[in-house]
Amino acid sequence: MIATDLAATTAAMNAELDTDPVFRPSSFWSELAAKNAAWLEQDGLQSCRRTVSMNYFNWMIMAPHHPLFRAAVADWIKHPSLAPLRARIERDVTIRLYTHDRPVRVGWAKRQTYKLFVAMLWDHMLRLDRAGLAQRIEEPEIGNPIRIHHRGRLIANDLCCAITEANTILPHVEKRERPRICEIGAGYGRLAYVISKARKGLYCIFDVPPTLNVSQWYLTRSLPEHRIFRFRRFDCFDDIAAELAQSDVAFFTPNQLRAFPDGYFDVAASVSTLPELTLEQVEVFLELMQRTSRGFIYLKQWHRWKNEKDGTDLTIDAYRFAPEWHRTLYRADPLIPSFFEAVWERRA
Numbered sequence: 001m002i003a004t005d006l007a008a009t010t011a012a013m014n015a016e017l018d019t020d021p022v023f024r025p026s027s028f029w030s031e032l033a034a035k036n037a038a039w040l041e042q043d044g045l046q047s048c049r050r051t052v053s054m055n056y057f058n059w060m061i062m063a064p065h066h067p068l069f070r071a072a073v074a075d076w077i078k079h080p081s082l083a084p085l086r087a088r089i090e091r092d093v094t095i096r097l098y099t100h101d102r103p104v105r106v107g108w109a110k111r112q113t114y115k116l117f118v119a120m121l122w123d124h125m126l127r128l129d130r131a132g133l134a135q136r137i138e139e140p141e142i143g144n145p146i147r148i149h150h151r152g153r154l155i156a157n158d159l160c161c162a163i164t165e166a167n168t169i170l171p172h173v174e175k176r177e178r179p180r181i182c183e184i185g186a187g188y189g190r191l192a193y194v195i196s197k198a199r200k201g202l203y204c205i206f207d208v209p210p211t212l213n214v215s216q217w218y219l220t221r222s223l224p225e226h227r228i229f230r231f232r233r234f235d236c237f238d239d240i241a242a243e244l245a246q247s248d249v250a251f252f253t254p255n256q257l258r259a260f261p262d263g264y265f266d267v268a269a270s271v272s273t274l275p276e277l278t279l280e281q282v283e284v285f286l287e288l289m290q291r292t293s294r295g296f297i298y299l300k301q302w303h304r305w306k307n308e309k310d311g312t313d314l315t316i317d318a319y320r321f322a323p324e325w326h327r328t329l330y331r332a333d334p335l336i337p338s339f340f341e342a343v344w345e346r347r348a
Contacts, residue, residue, distance in 0.1 A: 006041075010209045013231060025208050028307050031309070033208065036051075040052060054097055057272045060106070068117070083119065089146070118150070124334070125160040162193065176201070182204040182269070184257075185207050186215050186271075187214075216231060228249055234256075266294065275302055277312065278310045294346060298343050327342060
């Protein structure tokens with residue numbers, strides 16, 4: 001039944017994308033999407049945290065010399081603790097990686113390295129978690145995540161990153177009774193999960209299949225108390241406005257963002273998506289984010305990453321904004337320093 005539903009929704013999403021060719025997946029994502037779709041067909045959505053989500057801002061650290069592992073150790077040295085050494089990881093870990101054609105069974109040494117990395121990352125995140133989200137939000141077992149137990153709870157590097165990002169975004173909507181947030185390219189929905197658990201409001205995801213299928217499946221199950229607006233085709237925004245206003249989480253293909261009114265969202269966000277697009281698509285999304293957000297834009301992207309398939313080689317200076325948008329934050333991401341965090345605010 002899941003496979004049938006996945007095929008049907010994928011076909012509907014692709015048909016919607018075909019109405020506006022600029023939003024069709026880039027060359028980078030066309031190749032990755034084909035591989036992800038094959039994994040979902042073989043392994044099912046129920047194992048998405050060990051397959052497709054490994055490509056969604058997630059790293060399986062395989063060696064102590066990896067830059068991200070070294071960064072985690074550097075922070076641990078500043079705040080030494082035996083707790084990460086006591087963390088536990090399950091014995092049988094098999095994952096999918098885009099660099100391999102077959103499932104990868106992770107050996108003992110690599111599991112220990114990954115466990116230590118995630119535990120150190122978690123402790124670093126706790127020192128940054130001014131909103132106290134880690135105390136209120138549990139890591140779901142939906143999608144069969146790699147199970148690491150640390151400080152008496154299930155943890156994940158996805159949740160570490162999402163909590164840190166939410167700490168940057170949420171202060172910008174604290175005065176809004178029911179904030180509206182949109183995210184361009186949400187992966188399996190980790191940031192949407194954290195923000196939706198932290199604040200009642202409307203969180204809209206704009207993404208391409210099969211990723212949009214995954215986030216819709218995952219968030220529908222991990223947020224059972226929330227009202228879900230499932231992906232569908234619509235002719236004009238007025239056709240969905242009333243139902244959307246009563247929803248908590250909603251799913252759209254990227255072209256559908258064009259239908260949204262000016263200033264509809266309080267915050268527009270994108271995490272590790274823009275360099276994976278064509279230059280034309282980057283310009284279109286930045287224009288749409290500026291038009292549909294009345295308050296803030298949050299970007300978390302590589303400092304520099306060359307997408308050879310689509311000819312993009314972007315730095316912070318490549319993200320251009322209209323004069324009314326002023327950058328109020330720019331820093332290396334505190335957990336994953338290969339990325340920057342930046343916020344722009346609209347001013348009169």
